[in-house]
Every structure is written in C-alpha cells, then in structure tokens.
Amino acid sequence: MTVAQGSAVLDRDGLNALVTALVAQGRTVVGPTVRDGAIVLAELASADELPFGWGVELDAGRYRLVRREDGAAFAHSAGPQSWKNFLHPARERLWSADRTPSGGIDFTPEEPRTPSYAFLGVRPCDLRAIAIQDRVLSGGRYEDTGYTRRRGGAFLIAAECTEPGATCFCVSTGGGPAADPGYDLALTEVAGRFLVRVGSDEGAALLAQVPHGAADPDTEDAARAAVDAARNRMGRALPPVDVRALLGASLAADRWDDVAARCLTCGNCTMVCPTCFCTTTEEVTDLTGDHTERWQRWDSCFDLDFSHLHGGPVRASGHSRYRQWLTHKLSTWHDQFDTSGCVGCGRCIAWCPAGIDITEEVTALAAEADPSLDPGTET
Ligand code: SF4
Ligand code: SF4
Structure with missing residues (x-):
C-alpha cells in the first residue's frame, strides 16, 4: 500500500520486517539491546533483540535496569553509549609503516571499511547530537573524512521519547522528546504498536517494503499525547537563564x-x-x-x-x-x-x-x- 500522508502504523511483526529489510540491503543494523546489565547499542539481527519489557532507573552516578510490565521496546532513556561510538569510533587506525630490508619505510594507508549503518531507536536528543557532530566533524574547515563517510551512508530511525529518565533535561536545552527533521523514519511507540512518520524518500521506500497499516487518528492522538506528556515530565532542568x-x-x-x-x-x-x-x-x-x-x-x-x-x-x-x-x-x-x-x-x-x-x-x-x-x- 502507499503511505498515507507520510505516516503509518507498524506492529511488532512489521518492526521485525523493517529490520529484516535493512539487513537484506546489506546494512549493519544497530539498536538498543540488553547486555551486561545495561541497555547498550549493538548490532541487531532482528527486532526481537530490542529491550522489550526493560526500562532504566537513573540518578546522579546511578544506572539500573528495571523490568516493565507493558513490554515496551523504547521506554528507556540514554544508556552508556551513543551513536558517536559508531560514527566517530573511540579508536581508528589511520596508517601503518614498515621498515624495508634496504632501510627505507613503506607507508600503508588504512583501507577505509565503511559499514552501511542503519540506526534503530535514535532518541531526539541523540538526533540533535548527530546534527552537532555533523557540523563539527563534517561541516567545517577540518573535515574528519572517516566520520563523513560513515555518516553519509547511515539510515536513521528515530524513536520519540515517551518515558524520559530522571537525568533527562532536553527541554531546557531547547530540544524536546519529539524528533526534529533529520531522520529517515520516526517511530512513536503506543501500546505495543509504532506510529511511523516518514522523513525521507529512502524512508518511504523502505516502509513500502514492509507490512504496515494506515495511521488512524486514535493512534496519532495517543502518540502526540504521550510525547507531550514526556515533555512535561523531564527529570531535571537547566536554570531559566541565559x-x-x-x-x-x-x-x-x-x-x-x-x-x-x-x-x-x-x-x-x-x-x-x-x-x-x-x-x-x-x-x-x-x-x-x-x-x-x-x-x-x-x-x-x-x-x-x-x-x-x-x-x-x-x-x-x-x-x-x-x-x-x-x-x-x-x-x-x-x-x-x-x-x-x-x-x-x-x-x-x-x-x-x-x-x-x-x-x-x-x-x-x-x-x-x-x-x-x-x-x-x-x-
Ligand atoms: S565524570 Fe566528569 S565530572 Fe564526573 S568525576 Fe569524571 S571528569 Fe569529573
Ligand atoms: S547532558 Fe549534555 S553534556 Fe551531558 S552527556 Fe548529554 S549532551 Fe553531553
């Protein structure tokens, strides 16, 4: 079916089909999953690896996984990693050099290996963080070419926030729990289903490949209400000064x-x-x-x-x-x-x-x- 007004609804099978379609395109799909007592970002083979039924309790110097009864996949706030771990990795070899038998030196530049990433579950704050790193690492005089390569091919699926953490304060930085433009698809989780908004032609093409329903007014209203409620439940705030x-x-x-x-x-x-x-x-x-x-x-x-x-x-x-x-x-x-x-x-x-x-x-x-x-x- 065609995408009505740029939005649609996926159920859990549809989300699985989305990941399967991305993997079939040869993409490395990265998203949140439970590992080592935290919700980390890691390569996903299936949407079943998302942290369904897990949330987090946060405070200053404290992070704990907690069970949720509603089985939600994206009801957790930021974990120990961010997408910069993939776009701007912690370590990267630039070149190597070997002494030759004649006493010379052979330099070997690193062959760039650029995974075609699909990021699933990018929080609105992290979408803004990616935009900031785009400006810093790709947009200025001193380009980080590795970042530009990795970022250029990345497909972004945002997940709007309906469950801000106790340490979240995006609203007081001028942001909010709703996704700004910059995504290919944006999901809002509502009672086990996902309202999907399309943000790019590539996003529309991918959505067209997976089984989905038309977005109905009740789901759209519930999604908007959940994001609005999140905006009013920030755990913290910067003071209202310049x-x-x-x-x-x-x-x-x-x-x-x-x-x-x-x-x-x-x-x-x-x-x-x-x-x-x-x-x-x-x-x-x-x-x-x-x-x-x-x-x-x-x-x-x-x-x-x-x-x-x-x-x-x-x-x-x-x-x-x-x-x-x-x-x-x-x-x-x-x-x-x-x-x-x-x-x-x-x-x-x-x-x-x-x-x-x-x-x-x-x-x-x-x-x-x-x-x-x-x-x-x-x-
Ligand atoms: S995390 Fe930052 S603020 Fe906290 S102790 Fe380490 S350097 Fe200091
Ligand atoms: S709250 Fe601000 S300073 Fe702290 S990790 Fe997030 S973006 Fe960085």
Missing part, C-alpha cells in the same frame, strides 16, 4: 572550587557525551621497531596531556579542567559552532562516578551570580 552568558561571566566563580573538590577528572563525562568530539593521535610501535601504526583515539579535556604545551599542561588543576569542559560545552561552543554543545541527554550525570550533575552545577553558578535564583532562597 546559560551561554552565565558561563561566559563565571570564570572566577567560587563554585569551581566546590566541584573540583568532588571531580575525579576521570573524563567519563566526555566519553559518554554524544557531542564531545576531541581526538588525539598516537604512534604504536612493535618491539622490533620495524612496524609502527598511527591511531586516532578519543581524547578528553580532563586528561592532563590534553593541554600539554611546551613544558607542561596549561590546565593543570581539576578546577581549570572542569571549568573548561562546562564553559566550552555551554558557552564557547556557541562561538565556534553556533549551537550549544549540550542536548540534555543526561549521560554525564548518570555515568559520573562522583555523581556530579551538570544541571546542579549550572544552577549553583546561576545562584552565585544572582542570589535570588538560589533554589533555597525564599521569595
């Missing part, structure tokens, strides 16, 4: 000492963040010294080597490194990329071993700048 200006004016705030006393400078927050993009390169030589490889790997502004200039690191203290991370993320990122570097996914809150909460830190900075904004101040 966060960009606040961070820009807070370089000498006392709060940095407070957070530095708790921060372990482990860099977890940068590793799990779907927009953090920094990398470094390193040469790895074998014991004989005849073979060497150059690798690109994720780097973190919490690492002492990150700001090492002649003689030592520019940002030697935890105070200066946390301040750099937060100020870049929420303020100077705008200057560089015309956007915030935060989409409110809450990963840095849940996966911080010290339970440091970015929303709490910004709220404290706002209260330091303007005591009337202190949540503990009676008005």
Whole structure:
C-alpha cells in the first residue's frame, strides 16, 4: 500500500520486517539491546533483540535496569553509549609503516571499511547530537573524512521519547522528546504498536517494503499525547537563564572550587557525551621497531596531556579542567559552532562516578551570580 500522508502504523511483526529489510540491503543494523546489565547499542539481527519489557532507573552516578510490565521496546532513556561510538569510533587506525630490508619505510594507508549503518531507536536528543557532530566533524574547515563517510551512508530511525529518565533535561536545552527533521523514519511507540512518520524518500521506500497499516487518528492522538506528556515530565532542568552568558561571566566563580573538590577528572563525562568530539593521535610501535601504526583515539579535556604545551599542561588543576569542559560545552561552543554543545541527554550525570550533575552545577553558578535564583532562597 502507499503511505498515507507520510505516516503509518507498524506492529511488532512489521518492526521485525523493517529490520529484516535493512539487513537484506546489506546494512549493519544497530539498536538498543540488553547486555551486561545495561541497555547498550549493538548490532541487531532482528527486532526481537530490542529491550522489550526493560526500562532504566537513573540518578546522579546511578544506572539500573528495571523490568516493565507493558513490554515496551523504547521506554528507556540514554544508556552508556551513543551513536558517536559508531560514527566517530573511540579508536581508528589511520596508517601503518614498515621498515624495508634496504632501510627505507613503506607507508600503508588504512583501507577505509565503511559499514552501511542503519540506526534503530535514535532518541531526539541523540538526533540533535548527530546534527552537532555533523557540523563539527563534517561541516567545517577540518573535515574528519572517516566520520563523513560513515555518516553519509547511515539510515536513521528515530524513536520519540515517551518515558524520559530522571537525568533527562532536553527541554531546557531547547530540544524536546519529539524528533526534529533529520531522520529517515520516526517511530512513536503506543501500546505495543509504532506510529511511523516518514522523513525521507529512502524512508518511504523502505516502509513500502514492509507490512504496515494506515495511521488512524486514535493512534496519532495517543502518540502526540504521550510525547507531550514526556515533555512535561523531564527529570531535571537547566536554570531559566541565559546559560551561554552565565558561563561566559563565571570564570572566577567560587563554585569551581566546590566541584573540583568532588571531580575525579576521570573524563567519563566526555566519553559518554554524544557531542564531545576531541581526538588525539598516537604512534604504536612493535618491539622490533620495524612496524609502527598511527591511531586516532578519543581524547578528553580532563586528561592532563590534553593541554600539554611546551613544558607542561596549561590546565593543570581539576578546577581549570572542569571549568573548561562546562564553559566550552555551554558557552564557547556557541562561538565556534553556533549551537550549544549540550542536548540534555543526561549521560554525564548518570555515568559520573562522583555523581556530579551538570544541571546542579549550572544552577549553583546561576545562584552565585544572582542570589535570588538560589533554589533555597525564599521569595
Ligand atoms: S565530572 Fe564526573 S565524570 Fe566528569 S571528569 Fe569529573 S568525576 Fe569524571
Ligand atoms: S553534556 Fe551531558 S547532558 Fe549534555 S549532551 Fe553531553 S552527556 Fe548529554
């Protein structure tokens, strides 16, 4: 059947058929699945591997899987990984070199292996994070060609949020639980079925290959109501101030000492963040010294080597490194990329071993700048 008004309804068999069709196209389908006590992103052979009946309980420094009675597949918020693990992998070999018998050196560039990805279950916050990484890694003067290749072939199936986590705050970053354009298909899960919206010709072509029904007004209304309800149930929020200006004016705030006393400078927050993009390169030589490889790997502004200039690191203290991370993320990122570097996914809150909460830190900075904004101040 043809797709009426760009939307349709799939049941679980239809979702399975969608994954089967993507696999038949030769795509590597990646989506959420339960593994090692978490909902991780991994290659899926079938939609049956989605986390049907699983949710998560989140708080600062806490992540727990919990059973759900409704059997929902997408009723969980962000896990420890994001799509950058696939589009901008943590380690990537760039080239290798071997000493030749005559004393020369043979360089071998890495042959790009570019999987044709299909991402199933991309949250609206993560869709925005991908758009930010597109701008940073593909849109500027210094293109990461590996990212551009992987991203160019990727097929995106968004899953709108109906169950925000306790660490989610996308609404206060200007986003929300509804999917912005940029997807090929967008799903909204309603009582065991999936309302599908088409976002591209490729999405329409794929939907046409799988059994589906026409979208009925009841399902559309229920989907819209569930997403609207999610918008009003965010677990956290940034304070209602101009966060960009606040961070820009807070370089000498006392709060940095407070957070530095708790921060372990482990860099977890940068590793799990779907927009953090920094990398470094390193040469790895074998014991004989005849073979060497150059690798690109994720780097973190919490690492002492990150700001090492002649003689030592520019940002030697935890105070200066946390301040750099937060100020870049929420303020100077705008200057560089015309956007915030935060989409409110809450990963840095849940996966911080010290339970440091970015929303709490910004709220404290706002209260330091303007005591009337202190949540503990009676008005
Ligand atoms: S804020 Fe938390 S996750 Fe980030 S470096 Fe500090 S201790 Fe690690
Ligand atoms: S800073 Fe934290 S909440 Fe914001 S996008 Fe990164 S991980 Fe998510």
